Amino acid sequence: MLIFGFVELSGLILLSVQAHVPQLKPPKCNMATDGEKCEEAKGVRSLIVFVALYLVALGSGCVKPNMIAHGADQFNIQTKKLSTYFNAAYFAFSVGELIALTLLIWIQTHAGMYVGFGLSAAAMAMGLITLVSGTLYYRNKHPQGSIFTPIAQVLVAAILKRKQTCPSNPNSNCSMLQTQRFRFLDKACIKNDGNNRRKESPWRLCSVSQVEKVKILIAVIPVFGCTIVFNTILAQLQTFSVQQGSAMDTQLTNSLHIPPASLQSIPYIMLIFILPLYHKFFVPFATNITGHESGISPLQRIGSGLFLATFSMISAAVMEKKRRESALHSGKTISIFWITPQFLIFGLSEMLTAVGLIEFFYKQSLNRMQSFFTAITYCSYSFGFYLSSVLVSLVNKITSASSNAGGWLSYNDLNKNRLDLFYWLLAVLSFLNFVNYLFWARWHSHHSSLPPQPAALSKDGGYENIP
Numbered sequence: 109m110l111i112f113g114f115v116e117l118s119g120l121i122l123l124s125v126q127a128h129v130p131q132l133k134p135p136k137c138n139m140a141t142d143g144e145k146c147e148e149a150k151g152v153r154s155l156i157v158f159v160a161l162y163l164v165a166l167g168s169g170c171v172k173p174n175m176i177a178h179g180a181d182q183f184n185i186q187t188k189k190l191s192t193y194f195n196a197a198y199f200a201f202s203v204g205e206l207i208a209l210t211l212l213i214w215i216q217t218h219a220g221m222y223v224g225f226g227l228s229a230a231a232m233a234m235g236l237i238t239l240v241s242g243t244l245y246y247r248n249k250h251p252q253g254s255i256f257t258p259i260a261q262v263l264v265a266a267i268l269k270r271k272q273t274c275p276s277n278p279n280s281n282c283s284m285l286q287t288q289r290f291r292f293l294d295k296a297c298i299k300n301d302g303n304n305r306r307k308e309s310p311w312r313l314c315s316v317s318q319v320e321k322v323k324i325l326i327a328v329i330p331v332f333g334c335t336i337v338f339n340t341i342l343a344q345l346q347t348f349s350v351q352q353g354s355a356m357d358t359q360l361t362n363s364l365h366i367p368p369a370s371l372q373s374i375p376y377i378m379l380i381f382i383l384p385l386y387h388k389f390f391v392p393f394a395t396n397i398t399g400h401e402s403g404i405s406p407l408q409r410i411g412s413g414l415f416l417a418t419f420s421m422i423s424a425a426v427m428e429k430k431r432r433e434s435a436l437h438s439g440k441t442i443s444i445f446w447i448t449p450q451f452l453i454f455g456l457s458e459m460l461t462a463v464g465l466i467e468f469f470y471k472q473s474l475n476r477m478q479s480f481f482t483a484i485t486y487c488s489y490s491f492g493f494y495l496s497s498v499l500v501s502l503v504n505k506i507t508s509a510s511s512n513a514g515g516w517l518s519y520n521d522l523n524k525n526r527l528d529l530f531y532w533l534l535a536v537l538s539f540l541n542f543v544n545y546l547f548w549a550r551w552h553s554h555h556s557s558l559p560p561q562p563a564a565l566s567k568d569g570g571y572e573n574i575p
Contacts, residue, residue, distance in 0.1 A: 109175060109178060113232070115166055116163065116167025116232060117229060118167075119161065119164035119166075120229035125222075127222035134146075134148065169483075169486070173479055176194075176470075178479075180193060180478065194466055194467045198466075205373070209372050259318075261296075262293060262322045263293075263296075265295070265311060265312050266294075266295050270295065290323050293322055296319050330551075331465075331468065332484055334541055334545040335465055336488055337492070337495070338413070338488075338538070339488055339492020340499065341421060342458070345420075348530075349424065350371060352368075352431065353366075355435070356441055356447070357441045357442060357444060371451055372451075375454055378456065379459050382456060382459055407553060409463070411549055414542045415542050416456055416460065418539045418542060420453040421534045421535035424447070425535060427449070429528040430446065432528060465485050504517050517530060
C-alpha cells in the first residue's frame with residue numbers, strides 16, 4: 109500500500125511540474141476561438157502527461173481497495189464496529205470528493221492547474237505520513253502469494269477429477285465442505301486411494317479453504333453484476349446531467365453563478381449529512397426491529413440503494429421533459445435547481461449501495477481475499493462507465509435507424525435530443541436490474557444459511573476445520 113501510495117504521489121508531482129513548466133506544455137490556445145489551430149502535445153510533452161496519468165491511475169487503483177481492507181482488518185469481522193468503520197470510511201471519501209469538486213476546482217480555475225495538482229500531491233504526502241505514523245499499532249497480515257493461483261488449482265483439479273463422485277460419508281476421502289452450492293468443485297478435494305504414499309500435486313488435490321474461496325467468488329459474481337447498471341446511472345449524472353445544467357439558468361444572484369460541473373458535489377454533500385444520521389438514528393432503530401447488528405443486512409442495504417436509483421432516473425426524465433418543453437415552447441430556461449432532486453436521490457442511493465457492497469464483499473471473503481473483493485467493488489465502477497458508453501452508442505444507432513429525425517442523443521443541442529426518453533430507458537433498466545438483484549440476493553441468502561459441516565478432510569487425509 110505504501111509503495112503504490114508513493115507511485116500515485118509521483119504521478120501527482122509530475123502532473124504539477126508539467127502544468128507549471130512552460131517548456132513541457134504546448135503553446136496557450138483558446139479552443140473556443142482558435143479551434144483547429146491549437147497545437148497538440150507531442151513527443152516528450154505527451155509522454156510526460158501519459159506517464160503521470162498512468163502513475164496516478166496505478167497508484168490509486170492499488171491504494172483504495174487495500175486501504176479499506178487494511179482498516180477493516182483492525183476489527184473482528186463479526187463486530188458491530190466493522191459496519192461503523194465502513195460508514196466512516198465512506199464519509200471520509202465523500203468529504204474528499206466534495207473538496208475536490210468544489211474548493212480544488214475553484215483553486216485550479218483561479219490559480220492554475222499546477223497549484224491544484226500540487227495541493228493534491230501535498231494532501232497525498234500528508235496521508236502517507238499519517239499512515240506510516242501508525243505502523244507500530246496496525247494489525248498486519250503477511251503476504252501469502254497470489255489469490256489467482258489457488259483459484260486456478262481448484263478449477264484444474266475439479267476438471268481433472270470430473271468423472272469421480274464425491275460420497276456423502278464424512279469418513280471417506282472426499283472433503284465435506286461448508287456449503288452445498290457448486291458441488292462439482294468438491295471433487296478437487298478427493299484424494300486418490302492409490303496415492304496414499306505419494307503427495308499429490310496441488311493442481312490435483314486442493315484444501316477445503318481453497319475450494320470454499322472459489323465457491324464464494326462464484327457466488328458473489330451475480331451481486332457484483334447487478335451493481336454495474338447502478339454505476340451506469342452514476343455515469344449519466346457525471347455527463348448528461350451536467351450537460352442538462354449547462355442548458356439551464358445557473359444564476360444564483362446577480363453576480364454569482366453555479367458551475368454545472370459542481371452539481372456532482374450534491375450527492376456528496378448529502379452523504380456528509382446523511383451518513384452520521386444513518387449511523388446514529390437509523391441503525392439503532394432498525395436493530396431493535398430486525399435484531400441485525402447493522403440495522404439491515406448488507407444485501408438489504410444494497411437492494412434499497414438499487415431501488416432508489418430507479419427514482420433518480422425517473423426524476424431526471426421528468427425534469428428533462430419540463431426543461432425541454434419550456435425551452436422549445438416558451439423560450440425560457442428554467443432554474444438549475446430543478447435537477448437537484450435526481451442528484452439528491454442518487455446520493456441516498458449511493459450511501460446504501462456503495463457502503464453495503466463493500467461491507468458485503470468483506471464479510472463474505474475468507475483469509476487472503478479481503479483486498480481482492482474490495483478491489484472488485486471498484487471494478488464495478490469501471491464496468492458501469494464502460495456500459496454507459498456502449499449504451500449511448502447503441503441507443504443512438506437504433507433510434508437513428510428507426511427515425512429520420514436522428515437519434516435520441518445525436519445532436520450537441522439538448523433541445524433537439526430526447527434525453528428524457530434515454531433517462532426513461534435507464535429507469536426501466538434500473539428497475540429490471542433491481543428485480544434481477546432480488547432473485548440473486550434471495551438465492552445467495554438461502555445458500556449461505558445452510559448449516560456448516562463440523563470438519564473436512566485436508567490434503568494429508570486429516571480433518572481440517574473450516575474457518
